[in-house]
Amino acid sequence: MADDRAGAILVAGAAGFIGPMVLRVLLRETDRRIVVLDKLTYAGRRDNVTRAPERTEDAQRVTFVQGDICDLAVQGLLEAYGVTWLVNLAAESHVDRSLGAAPDFLRTEMQGTLNLLEAVRATPAVTKFVAVGTDEVYGSIDRNAGYEGERWYALAREQSDLRAVVREHLFREGAPLRPGSPYAATKAGADLLVHAFVNSYRRRDGSPMPCVVTRGTNNYGPFQHPEKLLPLAICTLLRPDVGKAGRRRVPIYDDGLAVREWLHTEDHAYGILRALQSADAGATVNFGSGVRCLNRDLLLAVFREVSARAGTPFASLAEASFPAARAGHDLCYGADCSAARTDLGWEPRHTDLDREIGCLVQWYIDNLDWWMPVWESADFDAYWESKYAARMADAGNAPYLFYDEAATDRSLAQALV
Ligand code: NAD
Ligand code: TYD
Numbered sequence: 001m002a003d004d005r006a007g008a009i010l011v012a013g014a015a016g017f018i019g020p021m022v023l024r025v026l027l028r029e030t031d032r033r034i035v036v037l038d039k040l041t042y043a044g045r046r047d048n049v050t051r052a053p054e055r056t057e058d059a060q061r062v063t064f065v066q067g068d069i070c071d072l073a074v075q076g077l078l079e080a081y082g083v084t085w086l087v088n089l090a091a092e093s094h095v096d097r098s099l100g101a102a103p104d105f106l107r108t109e110m111q112g113t114l115n116l117l118e119a120v121r122a123t124p125a126v127t128k129f130v131a132v133g134t135d136e137v138y139g140s141i142d143r144n145a146g147y148e149g150e151r152w153y154a155l156a157r158e159q160s161d162l163r164a165v166v167r168e169h170l171f172r173e174g175a176p177l178r179p180g181s182p183y184a185a186t187k188a189g190a191d192l193l194v195h196a197f198v199n200s201y202r203r204r205d206g207s208p209m210p211c212v213v214t215r216g217t218n219n220y221g222p223f224q225h226p227e228k229l230l231p232l233a234i235c236t237l238l239r240p241d242v243g244k245a246g247r248r249r250v251p252i253y254d255d256g257l258a259v260r261e262w263l264h265t266e267d268h269a270y271g272i273l274r275a276l277q278s279a280d281a282g283a284t285v286n287f288g289s290g291v292r293c294l295n296r297d298l299l300l301a302v303f304r305e306v307s308a309r310a311g312t313p314f315a316s317l318a319e320a321s322f323p324a325a326r327a328g329h330d331l332c333y334g335a336d337c338s339a340a341r342t343d344l345g346w347e348p349r350h351t352d353l354d355r356e357i358g359c360l361v362q363w364y365i366d367n368l369d370w371w372m373p374v375w376e377s378a379d380f381d382a383y384w385e386s387k388y389a390a391r392m393a394d395a396g397n398a399p400y401l402f403y404d405e406a407a408t409d410r411s412l413a414q415a416l417v
């Protein structure tokens with residue numbers, strides 16, 4: 001497909017976590033103007049956009065517009081800036097929050113996507129709309145594979161069987177959607193709207209609406225809000241003395257026996273670029289790294305790296321707490337990404353998770369000025385108290401059952417699922 005260079009790219013929701021890396025890659029790989037549209041919720045920050053460009057001269061190509069994808073006249077924006085490519089990252093993105101605020105998720109994920117679709121439909125100049133989705137819409141492999149509850153825990157402790165079961169049940173793009181949280185359900189709704197528009201409407205020239213759904217697995221990288229597992233653990237370990245109760249601990253659900261597939265935001269951003277460049281209208285594409293592990297092993301790597309890099313005298317599970325898990329905790333995600341490879345020529349590059357966790361920890365050490373104001377804010381304290389304080393108190397100092405001290409020295413590469 002020709003790269004219609006004259007057109008601008010509108011990236012909605014680029015002031016959050018994945019957005020800055022998407023901006024960085026789009027600036028690096030194209031010479032287009034980029035318009036960021038972001039509401040700046042608690043998860044969005046103007047300075048994430050400012051920090052995104054690698055070269056100072058690239059900053060001139062970025063325009064920031066504060067606005068809500070749900071109620072803004074997006075069509076006017078597309079026309080005013082001559083937008084030909086649109087990427088939607090705007091979302092409420094935290095599963096734990098979705099359990100108490102489903103209407104907010106419904107609004108941004110579904111009403112917002114619908115509003116963008118209507119704008120694309122009314123703007124023939126737009127030649128590609130990439131709706132960034134998640135593999136969480138497929139649901140959890142434990143449920144799909146018939147390994148629920150105790151059967152899962154038994155399997156997770158037996159790592160070799162676990163690997164075989166997970167690999168056999170990886171989700172492909174055509175798998176039925178069985179979302180397990182309000183977040184995942186509203187993301188699934190958004191995906192369905194995109195496909196419904198491709199099916200229902202055509203351009204004047206008879207071509208289908210140029211819309212694509214991507215489904216990334218769990219992302220990691222710089223700029224992630226400390227409510228999510230990896231930064232939550234890193235920030236807790238770097239600043240254990242913060243919090244109303246005098247200290248915070250790393251909250252580990254289900255004894256760390258859940259599996260996630262970890263995709264670096266830079267690889268995800270290149271996937272989104274490839275989708276803009278060459279995915280077919282109506283396509284759905286998974287993006288994952290193939291790097292899957294138990295949360296337990298991931299967190300042990302975090303403990304190790306923080307100890308080594310910050311010189312803190314722990315690397316101990318005494319820094320953890322084992323509260324009751326979030327309701328409906330999905331115990332295993334994993335995606336088959338062969339379509340991204342064969343159809344888009346995409347390949348993840350950040351696959352050495354031991355090394356990547358080290359880099360991530362180092363980023364949080366080097367960027368205290370970025371996360372500390374959030375970590376120590378009254379809003380985050382209130383969030384932490386409401387989500388964790390009571391559950392941790394109920395758990396007491398519950399013993400950790402499935403942590404093998406011998407495993408604390410094991411590399412993540414040895415623990416991959
Ligand atoms: P994030 O929560 O860090 O950032 C979301 C951004 O959207 C913020 O800047 C926020 O201000 C903005 N926003 C929220 N509601 C808005 C609205 N109504 N109008 C305009 N802007 C709004 O999220 P993220 O982790 O960067 O995720 C980006 C996208 O990628 C989401 O669609 C998410 O579902 C998807 N995704 C995330 C992951 C992950 O691991 N983080 C994995 C796969 C897919
Ligand atoms: P999270 O970063 O919230 O991503 P998602 O739920 O979208 O996958 O959580 C990643 C994993 O970490 C998931 O299995 C839930 C678990 N988790 C904890 O054990 N403790 C926590 O405090 C959080 C936020 C997550």
